[in-house]
Amino acid sequence: MPRAGTRPTSRDVARAAGVSQAAVSLVMGDKWRGRxxxxxxxxVRDAARTLGYRPNLVAxxxxxxxxxxxxxxxxxxxxxxxxxxxxxxxxxxxxxGFGVVLYPSPEGIGPxxxxxxxxxxxxxxxxxxxxxxxxxxxxxxxxxPLVMLDSDPGASxxxxxxxxxxxxxxxxxxxxLLGLGHRRFLHLAADVASWTFEVRARExxxxxxxxxxxxxxxxxxxxxxxxxEAAAQAALSVSPDRATAVVCDDDxxxxxxxxxxxxxxxxxxxxxxxxxxxxxxxATAIDPELTTVRLDAELFGERGMGALLAVLEGRDPSxxxxxxxxxxxxxxxxx
Amino acid sequence: MPRAGTRPTSRDVARAAGVSQAAVSLVMGDKWRGRxxxxxxxxVRDAARTLGYRPNLVAxxxxxxxxxxxxxxxxxxxxxxxxxxxxxxxxxxxxxGFGVVLYPSPEGIGPxxxxxxxxxxxxxxxxxxxxxxxxxxxxxxxxxPLVMLDSDPGASxxxxxxxxxxxxxxxxxxxxLLGLGHRRFLHLAADVASWTFEVRARExxxxxxxxxxxxxxxxxxxxxxxxxEAAAQAALSVSPDRATAVVCDDDxxxxxxxxxxxxxxxxxxxxxxxxxxxxxxxATAIDPELTTVRLDAELFGERGMGALLAVLEGRDPSxxxxxxxxxxxxxxxxx
DNA sequence: CACTGCAAGTTTTACGTATAACTACCGGGT
DNA sequence: ACCCGGTAGTTATACGTAAAACTTGCAGTG
Numbered sequence: 001m002p003r004a005g006t007r008p009t010s011r012d013v014a015r016a017a018g019v020s021q022a023a024v025s026l027v028m029g030d031k032w033r034g035r036x037x038x039x040x041x042x043x044v045r046d047a048a049r050t051l052g053y054r055p056n057l058v059a060x061x062x063x064x065x066x067x068x069x070x071x072x073x074x075x076x077x078x079x080x081x082x083x084x085x086x087x088x089x090x091x092x093x094x095x096x097g098f099g100v101v102l103y104p105s106p107e108g109i110g111p112x113x114x115x116x117x118x119x120x121x122x123x124x125x126x127x128x129x130x131x132x133x134x135x136x137x138x139x140x141x142x143x144x145p146l147v148m149l150d151s152d153p154g155a156s157x158x159x160x161x162x163x164x165x166x167x168x169x170x171x172x173x174x175x176x177l178l179g180l181g182h183r184r185f186l187h188l189a190a191d192v193a194s195w196t197f198e199v200r201a202r203e204x205x206x207x208x209x210x211x212x213x214x215x216x217x218x219x220x221x222x223x224x225x226x227x228x229e230a231a232a233q234a235a236l237s238v239s240p241d242r243a244t245a246v247v248c249d250d251d252x253x254x255x256x257x258x259x260x261x262x263x264x265x266x267x268x269x270x271x272x273x274x275x276x277x278x279x280x281x282x283a284t285a286i287d288p289e290l291t292t293v294r295l296d297a298e299l300f301g302e303r304g305m306g307a308l309l310a311v312l313e314g315r316d317p318s319x320x321x322x323x324x325x326x327x328x329x330x331x332x333x334x335x
Numbered sequence: 336m337p338r339a340g341t342r343p344t345s346r347d348v349a350r351a352a353g354v355s356q357a358a359v360s361l362v363m364g365d366k367w368r369g370r371x372x373x374x375x376x377x378x379v380r381d382a383a384r385t386l387g388y389r390p391n392l393v394a395x396x397x398x399x400x401x402x403x404x405x406x407x408x409x410x411x412x413x414x415x416x417x418x419x420x421x422x423x424x425x426x427x428x429x430x431x432g433f434g435v436v437l438y439p440s441p442e443g444i445g446p447x448x449x450x451x452x453x454x455x456x457x458x459x460x461x462x463x464x465x466x467x468x469x470x471x472x473x474x475x476x477x478x479x480p481l482v483m484l485d486s487d488p489g490a491s492x493x494x495x496x497x498x499x500x501x502x503x504x505x506x507x508x509x510x511x512l513l514g515l516g517h518r519r520f521l522h523l524a525a526d527v528a529s530w531t532f533e534v535r536a537r538e539x540x541x542x543x544x545x546x547x548x549x550x551x552x553x554x555x556x557x558x559x560x561x562x563x564e565a566a567a568q569a570a571l572s573v574s575p576d577r578a579t580a581v582v583c584d585d586d587x588x589x590x591x592x593x594x595x596x597x598x599x600x601x602x603x604x605x606x607x608x609x610x611x612x613x614x615x616x617x618a619t620a621i622d623p624e625l626t627t628v629r630l631d632a633e634l635f636g637e638r639g640m641g642a643l644l645a646v647l648e649g650r651d652p653s654x655x656x657x658x659x660x661x662x663x664x665x666x667x668x669x670x
Numbered sequence: 671c672a673c674t675g676c677a678a679g680t681t682t683t684a685c686g687t688a689t690a691a692c693t694a695c696c697g698g699g700t
Numbered sequence: 701a702c703c704c705g706g707t708a709g710t711t712a713t714a715c716g717t718a719a720a721a722c723t724t725g726c727a728g729t730g
Contacts, residue, residue: 007478009716020680025718037678057457058402059716062393062685077421078616083412086439102437104421122393122457143342225620255620262622281413285560285590286620287597344686355710360688372708394686397715 008051017047024048028055066124069099070308072301073128075194077104078223079252079280082129084297085149085304089127092305098124100305125312127304130194147308147317149300150196160307164300165321166196166277169293170203170247172326173275176291177245181335182273184215186235186243188228188253191220200249200277217243221253228256229263236264236272244273244335251276251283254290254331269333279327288330295324343386352382359383363390401459404434405643407636408463410529412439413558414587414615417464419632420484420639424462427640433459435640460647462639465529480646484639485531488654495645495652497638500659501531501612504628505538505582507661508610511626512580516670517608519550521570521578523563523588526555535584535612552578556588563591564598571599571607579608579670586611586618589625589666604668614662623665630659 010024017024019040026032027044036044047053061067072089074082082104090100101123125145146159153161177185187204190197201218208214221231228248236242248254254276258268266272268288276283279294299322307317345359352359354375361367362379371379382388396402407424409417417439425435436458460480481494488496512520522539525532536553543549556566563583571577583589589611593603601607603623611618614629634657642652 010718011716021717022680022682022719023678025716026679029718031719034676035678040678056397056716058393058397059685060718061457062391062397062687062715063717063719065685067393077412077418078415080413083439086412102439104418104437122396225616252616252620258622259620281560281587282617282620285587285594285617287593287622345688346686356687357689357710357712358708360686361709364688366689369706370708375708391686394715395688397685397717398687398689400715 007056008053009056010053013044013047013051013053016051017044019044028053061122067122068097069101069123070125070127070305071101071103071123072304073103073105073126075105075130079250079278079282081278081280081295081297085129085301088298088301088303089305090301091298092302092309096309098305098309125308127308130192130196145308145311147304147311149304150194152195152198153319155195160311160317161319162300162303162307162317163319163321164196164295165324166199166293167203168321169277169295169324169326170200171207172324173247173277173291173293174204174207176326176328177247177273177275177332178211178214180245180273180332182245183213183335184241184243184245185217186232186246187216187218188232188235188246188248188257189218189220190249190253191222191227197249204247215241215243221256223250223252225252225256225259228253229259230256232257232260233263236260236266244271245332246272246274248274248276251278251280251290251292254292255282255286258286269331273332273335275332283327283329291329291332292327293324294327296322342391343388344391345388348379348382348386348388351386352379354379363388396457402457403432404436404458405460405462405640406436406438406458407639408438408440408461410440410465414585414613414617416613416615416630416632420464420636423633423636423638424640425636426633427637427644431644433640433644460643462643465527465531480643482639482643482646482652484635485529487530487533490530495642496654497635497642497652498654498656499531499630499635500656501534501628502538503656504612504630504659504661505535506542507659508582508612508626508628509539509542511661511663512582512608512610512667513546513549515580515608515667517580518548518670519576519578519580520552521567521581522551522553523567523570523581523583523592524553524555525584525588526557526562532584539582550576550578556591558585558587560587560591560594563588564594565591567592567595568598571595571601579606580667581607581609583609583611586613586615586625586627589627590617590621593621604666608667608670610667618662618664626664626667627662628659629662631657 011021014021014024023036024044026035027041032041072086086102093100123144127147127149129149148159148161150163151161185208187201189201205216208216217235219231219235221227246257248257254274257274261268261272268274276290276292279292283290283292303322310317346356349356349359358371359379361370362376367376407421421437428435458479462482462484464484483494483496485498486496520543522536524536540551543551552570554566554570556562581592583592589609592609596603596607603609611625611627614627618625618627638657645652
């Protein structure tokens, strides 16, 4: 009889069913065929049911040396993008008997390595987004299998990477705007040191350099509507040669540009074209609706988890970039 | 010498430092004063450092029978609201040596009890938001300490609850709109069976019933901009007695009302006043900026974690509601 | 009849840690 | 000479599980 107030253990079940603890473990672990008779197995299952027994996962994890749990590190949850990444990752994980623990890290993982303070050594692997290099080495010091999302394939030594084809998204945006006759561009860049944003800047520069007669200015803003509003207002206040198209690193920045435009008396899209990246719900909430690059966050998460599973099983994590799609709406028009 | 490829254990450290495993445990656990000499302690710390030893948390948790980890169940991460709740909860938790694991449950916890499949028995407690009743009983069957956020204090038998004073928020909204001369109201309600939304409806009804000459219609929509747009368009198309003020269950719904209004040629706020609840970033992204009830998500999370800690320590979880604040912006005007 | 093989279990051990209980030594008081 | 108390450790055990190694009984085989 288990002591009251305590969860029943396999030994309690064994006692109740009149068998050994090992027999219980075999039955519950579904590895009893040819080891325990059908009748006994049923007796064990009955006892387990009436006692309300469920295996202690901590003990199981200690015994097996694995947890079937992975950590997903994301930089922020202020938009639904990383919620989608989680959803995709969790879906694939559960199909393989894995669980996903979510760690939102406003600053990336710092030297304190917060998530590991409570989860460390209870993880089979890590999927990390936009992570600082120091944190990367900290994790690799643990020999913990690691998949990096949207990270410099060159810098993430040895770790598998899964990337969105952001560069192609920028190409599509640029071609779209050039086709509308725009020549003077403003790049409203996220004020964050992260590979995924560096790609945007690099690709835009290269693309425009190839087209004679174009100009490109850059302004930086923290990823927030207010911050973008201020930066855009300043950048758009130059009187001659004001940009006619603003390419934003994400939709929130674009929303800030709308506010700056309104304040400056510039109509979108007649006097100013604006584009974003992400295709958040926000993109269709603002007026006019935002032309943006749709990123498939769930697919991103699925691929990330898939790559981690591959690493865990010793397979080779495939690494083709995930395609993105330009969604043309009302915020872009002829120059 | 630890086998290559394996994490060093306390026994490896003991061997390297020439002491027993127990001594290592004492030193690492900082409970060695009067048990181990300073010199030996230093030798142990040195050995641990050079071997890169960190305690195996799974083993520690098994030994101690607790994990210092709690689960935060949230219904969705599609807005930054629950990100704030997490941030607050995690801050308080870390001050007490606890970690918080986040489980976004699109449907509430189903019969499958997904999060527990991987975390069950590895948790010291649960903080749950808008959870289905069946899930509540499933958790209580585990005797796991539970705090409910924004749940019916009557229905959550025995569990501690922490609530936002939503009813007061609705009162403030109603008084504001009545003061502007509005008499015909539309309540755009979230199509979700959850106590926090029931409170909104009940309070609005009661408040308006007390004021002669007022009318109240109700429309329901799923919590999304598109859904709200459709529902609002239908509800606002009635030609006589059209509502002059729309009270929305949250900011996303309000954004949908903006779109419906635009489609119907109604100007906000001149011909239609609109209010939300939450004060998301979205509220200031749309034009005009949204009058809404600000909810302090981080404080909500802090209080939730505080209550859970109280339960864990056998103290009484205090239960006063968290105040909310009406933020008047440009979306409300004279009737 | 001795031997083999198999079903149906049981006994034992290991995972890595924390800690209760024990030991050994040494200086000092009586 | 003896005990006492404190210091500085060590030994042993338990947490709950999984699984390897062992035991037992019995039917079939040559």
